[in-house]
Amino acid sequence: MLDVAVVRFPGSNCDFDALRAAERVGANGYFVWHRENHLRGADVVLLPGGFSYGDYLRSGAIARFSPVMQAGRRHAEAGGPVLGICNGFQILCEAHLLPGALMRNAGLTFVSKPVDVIVERADTPFTSAYEANERLRLPVAHGDGRFVATDDTLRELEAESRVVLRYVAASEASPYQPNPNGSANHIAGICNPAGNVVGIMPHPERAADPLLGLGDGAGFFTSFSKATVR
Amino acid sequence: MTGSAIAGVTEASSFPGERPVTPEVVREHNLNQLEYGRILEMLGRTPTLTELGVFSALWSEHCSYKHSKPVLKRFPTAGPHVVQGPGENAGVLRLPGGWAVAFKIESHNHPSAVEPYQGAATGVGGILRDVFTMGARPVAVLNSLRFGPLDIPRNRYLFAGVVRGVGDYGNCVGVPTLGGEVGFAPGYTGNPLVNAMCVGLLREDDLIRAAAHGVGNVLLSVGARTGRDGIHGASFASEELSEKSEARRPQVQVGDPFTEKLLLEASLELITSGLIVGIQDMGAAGLTSSSAEMAVRGGVGVEIDTGLVPTREAGMTPYEILLSESQERMLVVAEPHRVPDIQAVCARWELDATPIGRVTDDGIYRVRHDGLTVAAIPGQRLVDDCPIYEPEARESESARARRTAVPPSPPNPDLHAALELLLDTPGIASKRWVYEQYDSTVQASTVLGPGGDAGVFRVPGTDFGVAVTVDCNSRLVVLDPYEGGKAVVAEAARNVACTGALPLGVTDCLNFGNPEKPEVFFQFVEACRGIADACRAFDTPVTGGNVSFYNESPTGAIDPTPTVGMVGLLERVEDRVPSHFQAPGDEILILGETAGELGGSAYWAEVHGFIGGRTPPVDLEAERRLQLLLIAGAKRHLLRSAHDCAEGGLLVALAEAAIGGPYAPEGLGARVDLTGYAPGLEPAAVLYAEDTGRVVVSCATGRVEDFLALAREHRVPACRAGRVGEDSGELELRVGDSLFLWSTFTLRRIYFEAIPRRMQHPDVDRSAGE
Amino acid sequence: MNFRVHVRVMPRTGLLDPQGQAVEHALAALGFGEADDVRVGRAIELHVAAPTRAEAEARTRQMCDKLLANPVTEDYLLQVEES
Amino acid sequence: MNFRVHVRVMPRTGLLDPQGQAVEHALAALGFGEADDVRVGRAIELHVAAPTRAEAEARTRQMCDKLLANPVTEDYLLQVEES
Ligand SMILES: Nc1ncnc2c1ncn2[C@@H]1O[C@H](COP(=O)(O)OP(=O)(O)O)[C@@H](O)[C@H]1O
């Protein structure tokens, strides 16, 4: 069975949600406390959403120094799949496992609503269940979700097709701002050059159960459950 | 030095440097002659300043309910599914499968008037603690807010700050906000209302009560350190806001949601592991009220050494430590040999747990500091001897006159423009600007989020869900507190039933002016009578709540605002019914009876600038039948949508259903024919009256006959009124001899932009840079 | 004349500063034990056109009182530089 | 020796600063048209024990590089006072 480690930092609050989503696809999910320095042989590592250390100073800035992050880095460098959702994405950027940074939303308020995104990379361990360019509706809920990077980094991300999710308008006629936070190039999620480390702002774990209205997020979890265990 | 406790005689000494207790000092502590007399008699001596502070806090309105207790006693509080009624930190009702739901509402009005962001944030923090002290995991929060009109900059500032405060706190702790309400009226300028409700889930077996038991057991302070925050918060909440309040204002309490999250996890772990005997949050009046209440509930005495309490600042006196309202703290009672294990649990959550006292057998509430006894009060009497007042209740002449007044009627009211005006009224318009700042999907259990009639969450791992709502239409309560009180409960129950859920129970937050004014106390007594009658009729016992008096500003008392929070059981979450029309071609039906009562309507208020007339009487039996019909219809999947008629009346409800939900790409439109409906009534009355007990539903064509049969069975009038239209279609309405057309695209824009447009002013937020 | 004004808006002494606390703990964990009493506030920089330095300062004070700082919870400090 | 160090962490020039813009608009709306080019960042104050002023500054720089500022998006400035 696939072992999925959900890392809990003080202030993580989507930890149970991520665990349940992993278990729903038949994985063996378990929590790893941030002070532990190994991942107990995890095949997949999830960094859940929340407010690690209250998001004080900068989102993810303090969590990235937790002991468990060294084990996470080794896992990532060995090609192991790592998915950071929301605060997890922020931590991956602060830890320089992904480039760029997530800054205060351009509208200056917390934004909680469903958004539409396009899956631009359908070959990562977390998106292989989707078709390329598939459109998903997923909830976002964040105050610091504006993706920012230097021009060089942005060029590189685009040239190497490392944008995993991009915000789009719901329809041509849609009156809604597609980009909820002012992210550069409408970026909602990216991956590292090898494609095994993925960070996204939307919350697929909250949209993995059709009974709750949205089922589009389930693919993030079925993707890795189908992936070959190394 | 130690106090002796022979027949209630106790000794205590002043803390060095403390002011002597003079009549002036007694007055400053908001204690009157009668109250101070009782203290002297109880102690047989002059109290120390520390003791005076303790009395002042516990005998404040906020803690003692001295003006409301006899009235609250009339609420129905029992029922087969009541696990815990009033008297604990939160009420608890039984759910299927060994589950239970804990819920409670509380006000944070005065702190929010002074500092909207922190006031609202700490209000949410307090109510979360009330729920997790019961052993329940918070799974939903709601908020009920009132402000003055948004054309006044200060009101915009308060509104923006409160919303940000509510959001930042709940979002960080990770509890979804599933509902709430916001109202605007001139009476709230200067005294906004911030009521926060929390709903938690627990296994019934894990319920823990906040009582100190077991002589020799240890008291521990868990969580944040104690600072000089909010000293006298409870008494501050128990007086009118005035120019003088500025000076008396306690040091603002700052919320730390991060610590709250850790405290939540640690508390639940302590409770489920069985390591502790009792636990109570330190809320209003801090350590004083938490320790005194726990002692009295356990029928024991306690001794606290304030010198052991971890403080944030050096040199704090016992007085300050006892009365501090520093946030994110818990008081825990445990057997002495458990202390190391408790500290280990807390340490894992990066929190301190410090022994600060013990349970004693002499019934005395005793406080020591560095070996000196600074307070020694008979514990039971400290709580019981507070005088109870039953002030005079008399309706004011002007209130009575308002009920019989009629509005100055313009010759040809434009009924077409009226709808657009009402949808642009901030109290009616979409609150999306508010709830988009609140995380409503964290915990991945949200079945119906904000923007509909009630929120619904699923109980994890089960098929059933819980519906939650808060409601109060104060315009109806102003005109007739009794019928208004009934209407508030009826609206809450209707909202719950619209989703398909069965109303289970109530928590209430009674926001009123100064109870010593007869016309205010009249409003209070009558509104409570209305609430009690409605709760009895609906079988929804009151399991707790909160009274907030003295909501007055230099411009007078607020509109009476008895907010009701309700929870209901949805047996299968897949049966849930949304509020908005779902599919073109569905049939639209109007349930309930339209009598055309325009008293207290938004139409009169907004179009005619008139607040008056008779509050529509509430037929509780009819309401109950309507609720049961909605639930039965949902269970049999006969309903595609259900939306209750509330503020704005029938037409606003139809328009809202047609406009579509906050994230629908566009509205659906509808063709509605009311020519034969409610014969004999003026079109204005048909469209805009606020008679209660009405719901707009839609049914798939093939289900209409079945639903009509079900309605007959329940003896609920059901009128076929039209059909749902196409995407982005028009709302077409025939009434009397008139035909009205609105573009749903335009209505949608008006409805969703009303608040953002007003809040665009760049001067709104003082801490824009925060 | 043109001035560059630096405003520091800090949480009022005695008020809980959760952010400062978190940073202090994080610094200690990273081996910076010599740092304590950490407070976190806002830094605001602005360009002000005014006839004199005193005037620039006076106007910025008004801005602070009205908007930049919250008088209930924060104190502020100004530094004015000619630019 | 004891030092009070004031750190200003500001958004890097060229980066969008929505907070600065919002404050600038609000100031203009309140009649402070003379203010422009507003930037909003973080002010951090800390007490540092160090043998010399230079040492206090060097250590604080390390704290900034490691934790207090994000090199991707922020620049920082220090002021050290003896205390
Ligand atoms: N309006 C009310 N209706 C019913 N019960 C109430 C009401 N107000 C207070 N109570 C009950 O009285 C008790 C004391 O409440 P309170 O002092 O507000 O608790 P807390 O210490 O949490 O503030 C509570 O159990 C509460 O449920």
Ligand SMILES: [Mg+2]
């Ligand atoms: Mg309580």
